[in-house]
Amino acid sequence: MIKESFIFKEDLIKGKSLYPYLTIFKKEPFKSFFSVKSREIGPFYISNSDEVIKFYQFFNKNILNERPLNLENVYYFLLLRKYLKEDKKENKKELYDYIKKCKFSKGNDKLGFKFSPYSNQKEPDIWSTYFALASMKLLGVLNEFLASKGQNQVAREIKDFVHPHNKGDRFLHCFVEDCEICKKTSSARTLYFALEILRLVGIDTRLSKDSFRSYLTDKKRDPLMVFKLLCFKLLDLDSNVNEKALQYLHQFQKENGGFSFKKIDGKINTTFWLVYVLDIYSWLINYNPIPIYSFINSKLNEILSEDSNRTLIKMMELSKLIIILSIIWKKFINTIERVLFKQLEQEKYVDSNQIKTSFGLTHGIEEVISYINEYYTFNIRILDNQLEFNNYIRDLSPGQKDF
Numbered sequence: 001m002i003k004e005s006f007i008f009k010e011d012l013i014k015g016k017s018l019y020p021y022l023t024i025f026k027k028e029p030f031k032s033f034f035s036v037k038s039r040e041i042g043p044f045y046i047s048n049s050d051e052v053i054k055f056y057q058f059f060n061k062n063i064l065n066e067r068p069l070n071l072e073n074v075y076y077f078l079l080l081r082k083y084l085k086e087d088k089k090e091n092k093k094e095l096y097d098y099i100k101k102c103k104f105s106k107g108n109d110k111l112g113f114k115f116s117p118y119s120n121q122k123e124p125d126i127w128s129t130y131f132a133l134a135s136m137k138l139l140g141v142l143n144e145f146l147a148s149k150g151q152n153q154v155a156r157e158i159k160d161f162v163h164p165h166n167k168g169d170r171f172l173h174c175f176v177e178d179c180e181i182c183k184k185t186s187s188a189r190t191l192y193f194a195l196e197i198l199r200l201v202g203i204d205t206r207l208s209k210d211s212f213r214s215y216l217t218d219k220k221r222d223p224l225m226v227f228k229l230l231c232f233k234l235l236d237l238d239s240n241v242n243e244k245a246l247q248y249l250h251q252f253q254k255e256n257g258g259f260s261f262k263k264i265d266g267k268i269n270t271t272f273w274l275v276y277v278l279d280i281y282s283w284l285i286n287y288n289p290i291p292i293y294s295f296i297n298s299k300l301n302e303i304l305s306e307d308s309n310r311t312l313i314k315m316m317e318l319s320k321l322i323i324i325l326s327i328i329w330k331k332f333i334n335t336i337e338r339v340l341f342k343q344l345e346q347e348k349y350v351d352s353n354q355i356k357t358s359f360g361l362t363h364g365i366e367e368v369i370s371y372i373n374e375y376y377t378f379n380i381r382i383l384d385n386q387l388e389f390n391n392y393i394r395d396l397s398p399g400q401k402d403f
Contacts, residue, residue: 033134041085064094069116073312075134076316079323080315092139104124106124110157121174129162146202166194171215191231209235215228216232252274259274304318
């Protein structure tokens with residue numbers, strides 16, 4: 001039995017922190033987006049779900065004709081399909097064939113993937129290899145692909161492709177000289193994708209966690225921490241994470257409810273990764289889902305407002321929004337129901353302005369009311385005080401108005 005399972009008497013006597021002894025019981029095993037079972041994706045509410053499905057169906061029909069299509073596009077399309085619980089068998093063969101066209105062998109003993117069949121890449125890269133394997137996992141064809149050269153051969157070639165990218169002090173995205181991604185992106189991000197690749201081919205990276213520690217020992221607090229925290233979780237080293245690291249990330253939440261390291265307003269991609277991390281570590285420090293929901297609702301409405309937004313970039317953004325909506329929904333609706341029902345019990349009405357200012361629900365109050373009206377046996381209406389007052393005055397008799 002692991003030591004962390006006990007609370008030791010001497011810790012209580014000496015006044016030591018009970019972390020991680022209390023929090024260890026709240027931890028959940030790491031689950032990647034692609035490995036979450038459909039039944040584990042809980043129900044969530046989208047008021048304009050018909051528009052979301054239309055958006056998805058457009059790409060379900062046309063994605064292979066979109067240009068310039070790449071493996072990242074395919075990956076986020078398949079995640080969108082998964083989280084919307086749509087039929088995963090549609091275009092299965094065609095998408096699988098597309099992914100295989102991105103395969104890139106190096107000699108006879110290394111196998112990776114390039115970004116797209118049309119890419120002029122001279123080398124495969126770690127990120128594209130992750131998107132390819134994860135997409136095959138989502139399509140349900142990964143085992144077939146790994147068995148295509150006999151037992152363990154493909155997995156061995158992929159492992160041998162990944163290994164040389166580990167340079168001890170950094171993890172390379174590729175071996176292309178002057179690669180912009182290698183120069184501008186943190187090693188922790190690439191390490192995260194590399195660890196996921198190894199897991200996808202059946203290697204338990206937790207058994208060799210010490211070989212990856214050198215990338216994670218730097219305790220400097222900066223935006224790179226997001227992927228360091230994911231790597232800690234992947235390697236089952238998350239008990240080494242303390243609250244200060246998460247508190248640092250919380251400070252990048254913006255007024256619109258999203259997160260950004262540089263911009264005034266929250267951005268979808270940054271919000272996607274930070275919400276993922278904050279939820280994974282919610283056993284250690286909780287987060288407020290209400291402003292995040294507000295951000296998601298606002299951005300969903302923006303994307304769905306125009307047919308001209310049916311681009312591959314917007315499709316990936318929509319996918320990320322749906323995923324984080326599914327992640328926060330249970331926490332969000334439990335929190336907002338508690339707030340609303342408490343106000344209804346005490347005041348017989350809900351002050352929507354107070355909800356907005358106190359809890360950060362700047363967008364989406366109408367959607368919340370729609371959800372409550374649909375799932376409960378009573379109806380709540382949003383009243384405009386000025387309109388109600390005008391109606392009241394209009395209904396008064398002339399004498400009452402003069403009074």
